[in-house]
Amino acid sequence: MQILEIVLYSYKGQKRIVSLNPGKANIITGSSGTGKSALIEIVEYCLGRSKCLVPEGIIRDTVSWFGVRLKFNSDEVFIGRANPSKKALSTNAAYLEVGTVVPSPEQAPSANTTNDAISDFLTQKIGISPNIHTPPIGHTRDSLEANIKHALFYCFQQQDEIASKRNLFHRQSEEFMKQTIKDTLPYFLGAIQEDRLALEQELARSKRELKKAEQLLKEAELIKGEGVSKAISLFAEAQEVGLSYAAVHSERLELFELANLLKPIAEWKPGESVFPGTERLTELQSELYTVRSEHNEKAEAIRAAKTFVNEAEGYSSEVKQQEFRLESIALFNTEDHDASTCPLCSGQMINPVPHVTEVKKSLERVKENLETTMKERPRLREYIETLEKEKEVIYKKIQEINQEIDGIFREQSAAKQLRDLNVRRGRVAGRISLWLESIELDSDISKYKEAAYRAKQRVISLKNQLDEESKQERLQSIFNRLGIQMTEWSNMLKLEHSGDPVRFDLTNVTVVIDREERPITLERMGSGQNWVAYHLIVHLALHKYFAQHGRPIPRFLFLDQPTQVYYPRDQDAHLLGSISHLVDDDKLAVKRMFDLVFDVVEILAPDFQVIITDHADLADERFQSSIVERWRGEALIPNDWH
Numbered sequence: 001m002q003i004l005e006i007v008l009y010s011y012k013g014q015k016r017i018v019s020l021n022p023g024k025a026n027i028i029t030g031s032s033g034t035g036k037s038a039l040i041e042i043v044e045y046c047l048g049r050s051k052c053l054v055p056e057g058i059i060r061d062t063v064s065w066f067g068v069r070l071k072f073n074s075d076e077v078f079i080g081r082a083n084p085s086k087k088a089l090s091t092n093a094a095y096l097e098v099g100t101v102v103p104s105p106e107q108a109p110s111a112n113t114t115n116d117a118i119s120d121f122l123t124q125k126i127g128i129s130p131n132i133h134t135p136p137i138g139h140t141r142d143s144l145e146a147n148i149k150h151a152l153f154y155c156f157q158q159q160d161e162i163a164s165k166r167n168l169f170h171r172q173s174e175e176f177m178k179q180t181i182k183d184t185l186p187y188f189l190g191a192i193q194e195d196r197l198a199l200e201q202e203l204a205r206s207k208r209e210l211k212k213a214e215q216l217l218k219e220a221e222l223i224k225g226e227g228v229s230k231a232i233s234l235f236a237e238a239q240e241v242g243l244s245y246a247a248v249h250s251e252r253l254e255l256f257e258l259a260n261l262l263k264p265i266a267e268w269k270p271g272e273s274v275f276p277g278t279e280r281l282t283e284l285q286s287e288l289y290t291v292r293s294e295h296n297e298k299a300e301a302i303r304a305a306k307t308f309v310n311e312a313e314g315y316s317s318e319v320k321q322q323e324f325r326l327e328s329i330a331l332f333n334t335e336d337h338d339a340s341t342c343p344l345c346s347g348q349m350i351n352p353v354p355h356v357t358e359v360k361k362s363l364e365r366v367k368e369n370l371e372t373t374m375k376e377r378p379r380l381r382e383y384i385e386t387l388e389k390e391k392e393v394i395y396k397k398i399q400e401i402n403q404e405i406d407g408i409f410r411e412q413s414a415a416k417q418l419r420d421l422n423v424r425r426g427r428v429a430g431r432i433s434l435w436l437e438s439i440e441l442d443s444d445i446s447k448y449k450e451a452a453y454r455a456k457q458r459v460i461s462l463k464n465q466l467d468e469e470s471k472q473e474r475l476q477s478i479f480n481r482l483g484i485q486m487t488e489w490s491n492m493l494k495l496e497h498s499g500d501p502v503r504f505d506l507t508n509v510t511v512v513i514d515r516e517e518r519p520i521t522l523e524r525m526g527s528g529q530n531w532v533a534y535h536l537i538v539h540l541a542l543h544k545y546f547a548q549h550g551r552p553i554p555r556f557l558f559l560d561q562p563t564q565v566y567y568p569r570d571q572d573a574h575l576l577g578s579i580s581h582l583v584d585d586d587k588l589a590v591k592r593m594f595d596l597v598f599d600v601v602e603i604l605a606p607d608f609q610v611i612i613t614d615h616a617d618l619a620d621e622r623f624q625s626s627i628v629e630r631w632r633g634e635a636l637i638p639n640d641w642h
Contacts, residue, residue, distance in 0.1 A: 001126050001554040002609040004076070006039060007067035008059075009108035010641045017104065018636070020628060022071050023606030025598055029577055029617045030631025032569055035059060036613035037560050038636065040156050042066050046081050047554075048119035048148055051089045060086070062641045065108040067095075072125065076102040079118055080109045094118050122148040127552035146184040151553045153181055154188070154542055157535060159561040165523045165531045168510055168538060178509050185506065188551055191475035203462040210455035217448040231262060237428045238265050241421065259436055266433035268425060288401045291394055298391040305384045479504050482541045486511075489537040493592050496530050504538060511538055528565035529589060536562065536593060540600045547607045556609040559597075563616040566590050576632060577617025591620065598622045 002022040009015055018039070020026045030036055041054045046068040054060055060083060067080040080095035093111035096118060128146060156170040167173045169181055186192050238244040243265050464470070483503035491498045497513040497520065505512045505521070511534045513520045522534055539557055546553040566586050567579060575581060579590055601610055617623075617630070 001122075002071045002556050003043065003068055003611065004071050005067075005069035005104055006042060007069065007080075007104045008042075008063045008636070009065040009067070010062050011064045012062075012641065013107060014638070014641060015104075015106060016636070016638060016641075018629060020609070020611060022609050023601070025601045025610045025612065025622075025626040026628045027623065027626045028611070028613045028629045028631065029615065029627060030613075030629075030635070031572055032615070034631040034634070035636025036631065037159055039611075039613060040158055040558050040560055043068055043558065044152060044156060046079050047152060048115060048122060049152075050115065052081070052084050052091075053089075054083075056086075058637050058642065062637055065095075067104060067109075069102065069104050075100050077125070078102045078104055080105075081115065081118075082111065090115075092116070096121065119148055126151065126554060129552075144180065144183050146187045150180065150184040151188060153177075153184075154539065154546075155554050155556055156558045157539065157560060157562075159564065162535050162559060162562055163528050163532050163565055164535075165525065168522065168535065172509060181509055182506055186471065186475050188553055189475065189478050189545065190549055190551055191471055191478060203459065203466060206455065206458045206462055210452070210459050213448070213452040213455045217452045231259065234262060234428070234432050238262075238432065241425045241428055243268055243425055243428060262432050262436060266429055266436055268429045284401050284405050288398065288405070291397050291401065295391060295394040295398060298387055298394060302384055302387045302391065305387065475506070478545070479506070482545060485541045485544065486534075486537045489540070489596060490533075493533050493537070493589070493596065495533050496525070496527060502534075502537075504541075532562055532565055533593065536596070540596065543608055544600060544604060547604045555607055556611060558611045558613075560613050561615065562593065562612065563590055563614050567614075567616050569615055572615050577615055579616055579618060590616070590618070594618065594620070594623055598626070 003020050004022060005020065006018040007015065018028070028036055028039070035058075038054050038059055041052075045052045045054065046066055054063075054066070063083050065080050065082055067078060070077045070079065075098060078095070078097045082091050082093040084091045092114045094113050094115050094117070095105075095109035095111055096113045097105075097109075126148065128148065128151065130145070153169045153171060158170065161167060161170055161172075164173075171177050172181060235244060480503075483501060486502040486504070487500075490502050497515065500516075501514040503512050503514060504510075508521065511522045513525070522531065525531065525534070536559075543553070543555075543557055545551070547555060563579070566582060566589070568575070571581075579587055582590070597610055597612070601608055612626075617627075
């Protein structure tokens with residue numbers, strides 16, 4: 001994947017194209033503030049970065065859409081990303097078009113996809129196969145799958161990155177990115193085979209198959225047991241539960257004879273297992289409820305009758321007292337009595353007393369009521385006696401029902417014991433049946449052993465292919481070859497530590513010079529010239545390896561301001577990109593640096609593209625022939641867009 005065009009669309013409907021040459025070095029030189037450094041942010045945003053980090057100002061104020069036109073081996077792709085609103089860092093609105101030849105749209109496109117879809121598309125398009133990095137046991141970070149965003153770490157060097165002594169790669173200073181680089185770079189270098197994920201999945205399946213084969217073998221060995229001794233043991237179990245009473249003499253019988261004796265036992269079937277009297281028990285419990293209700297009703301009737309008798313006796317006693325009081329009237333003369341004269345003192349009364357005749361009538365009525373009460377008392381006693389007898393009959397019925405229910409429960413307890421015995425018998429018969437099947441069908445367990453052996457060998461083979469030590473050996477071999485190349489270029493550039501071996505240290509993600517006294521890391525090297533040069537040779541060595549081994553990395557390297565440690569940008573208005581003011585050693589250092597870039601591009605042509613944005617404008621034939629745009633008086637954003 002290389003870049004053919006960087007395209008901008010204005011809010012006014014205008015279009016700006018920065019054309020680039022694939023397979024070559026492309027230089028954009030110009031003054032400060034012309035938008036050179038923004039190109040990396042634009043390209044990375046179009047290639048799937050979630051945040052739009054294009055600097056605020058004229059670019060964000062005038063551009064509505066950003067776009068890149070890409071070249072692949074057999075086709076072209078145009079990708080567009082909408083410029084987020086001023087209050088947002090991103091938008092998911094994106095545009096994708098694929099074809100043999102895809103010109104950039106004349107007008108700002110309308111979204112037809114999402115940024116996530118763009119990332120997935122590019123990941124597959126550049127050939128990143130399904131992969132996974134699983135952290136070692138004990139590490140807490142999640143597994144990681146390399147994708148296009150990780151591949152772009154090796155394609156950009158911004159102005160503050162290319163001269164850094166602490167960070168070697170793009171975005172390495174961001175949180176967790178250093179570890180991400182360490183986890184994904186082995187895949188991009190090919191130290192982890194392309195089919196590693198498939199191999200890991202196959203290993204997981206093979207482990208399951210091995211476990212299953214070993215379990216079958218174990219079961220077969222357990223089932224087969226120890227031959228005759230196992231058969232004798234099974235006979236003993238059968239006798240214990242009453243399935244066999246035959247005497248077995250193991251010293252007289254062969255294994256197959258014992259198996260024949262055990263076959264009838266294995267065919268034993270349990271009898272009826274339903275508890276007896278279940279339906280009758282339900283009937284009795286229902287009848288018991290009804291009879292108890294009748295018993296309660298009789299008891300209530302008896303209580304009411306007895307209460308009535310007690311009240312009647314009280315009434316008779318009261319009536320008898322009334323009779324005695326009224327009979328005292330006989331003391332008086334009832335025939336000539338004057339109602340206005342007191343019968344005791346013969347005095348005159350204001351209110352006349354009742355006539356003695358009326359008192360007698362009352363007394364006669366009381367006697368009649370008393371006679372009626374005395375007559376009804378025997379009938380009440382007879383009624384209560386009848387109720388008592390009926391209650392006794394009902395009570396006896398309750399006792400009979402309870403006895404029958406108790407009998408059913410006793411029968412069910414016996415049935416439960418029988419059922420438990422049958423369960424034990426069933427277990428013994430089942431074990432005998434299973435053992436007989438193993439003796440008859442699988443007397444030779446070699447097939448289980450063979451299956452377990454094959455499964456184990458498959459697991460071992462896959463583990464060897466995925467061996468972490470082998471991965472580290474391959475990785476170290478790659479780093480050794482990269483080190484040879486970097487050492488050669490270090491000598492060619494005549495760097496401070498040239499002559500000493502150079503190597504890449506993945507553990508610390510840095511460059512190391514192996515001096516005889518002690519190793520020196522990038523951050524311990526002095527001079528910005530060294531920092532820039534080692535950034536350059538590391539990236540060029542990686543891309544040479546990527547290209548020559550067909551690794552899934554975009555085939556471009558974007559460098560911003562590689563001459564910054566030599567060129568005084570504050571004097572650009574006067575120098576206009578010229579480096580003639582530099583001392584001869586610095587002039588030669590700058591020339592050697594660009595010559596290295598041009599040489600690597602030519603060696604890898606047409607499979608490698610370099611894009612350089614810089615203030616410098618060297619009076620060198622190869623440099624001048626590589627310039628695609630010169631922004632002095634011009635800029636990324638045309639004047640008529642303002």
